Amino acid sequence: MRVLVTEDDEDLRIAVEAALRAAGFAVDVAADLPEADEALAVNAYDCVVFDRMLPSGDALEYVHNRRRAGWPVPVLFLTARDAVADRIAGLAIADDYLLKPFAMRELLARVGSVCRRSGAGVEPDSVLRHGDLVIDEARREAWRGQRQLALTGKEFIVLRTLIAAGGRPVHRKDLIAAAWDELVPPTSNVLERVVAQLRRKLGEPPVVVTIRGVGYALG
Known part of the structure; x- marks a missing residue:
């Protein structure tokens, strides 16, 4: 399964990338939305992990706009924004919403679950x-x-x-x-x-x- 991780915190981005690779995922990384946009234009992903607040803006709005254009790829948000309204807004657009700080084992489990929702090459019973x-x-x-x-x-x-x-x-x-x-x-x-x-x-x-x-x- 191939995953795109978009995170501007370099230390966290490196840690998430390493953990996903060790778990057997193919991983591409981006530090901001323009880099993510470029990667999405040339590669197919089973899911995308977005930090919500990035230097160029809120990834929530970015994903919302892509969803309106019919983009189907499952999305997991990583964020420190833990207000109920933020979580509801995130889950209305994305497939999962994980609060920082998080346990890496939980991230791996959630990424695996979100990736499977893409259904690529998998029978309904998996x-x-x-x-x-x-x-x-x-x-x-x-x-x-x-x-x-x-x-x-x-x-x-x-x-x-x-x-x-x-x-x-x-x-x-x-x-x-x-x-x-x-x-x-x-x-x-x-x-x-x-x-x-x-x-x-x-x-x-x-x-x-x-x-x-x-x-x-x-x-």
Whole structure:
């Protein structure tokens, strides 16, 4: 899942980015609304995290204007504005509203919940299946037959993306976009390393097929 974090406090922005990456999310960051606007113009996100009060204005108004234009991406607000009226106004526009200071574990849980509301590639019950492979998106669990797989965050996202494709080939650039961010160059072999680790964990018979010149698919 790919997340955009817009926060002008550099220390907090770095901490949130690090925590999300460690949890397996692909993360882009912005320090203000113009930077967020630029990122949203070129990338697709499963959710966006906004600090409400930014140097260029209130992110609430920014999101409200985008919503009026039909923008559907789920949004989580981070803010120190704890008045009841502020919370009501925020929840009328966004999907969640987390007050500062907050526990990082709670932020991770809320971001995961908000991202799932985008519904990208996920069945309504959050379970994806391919042969004897099963992924439970809500629980972030993966199984092959009766064996639960101990996957890293990146391995989970790559497998989920392949299952969601229903056996169709997935281009390597699309797998990189799903699991990483612009800090990973397209020529990097990081995807190949993750796929190799994933194949070892999936075991026999082999299920991840290399499509030469394209990427990977599930056989």
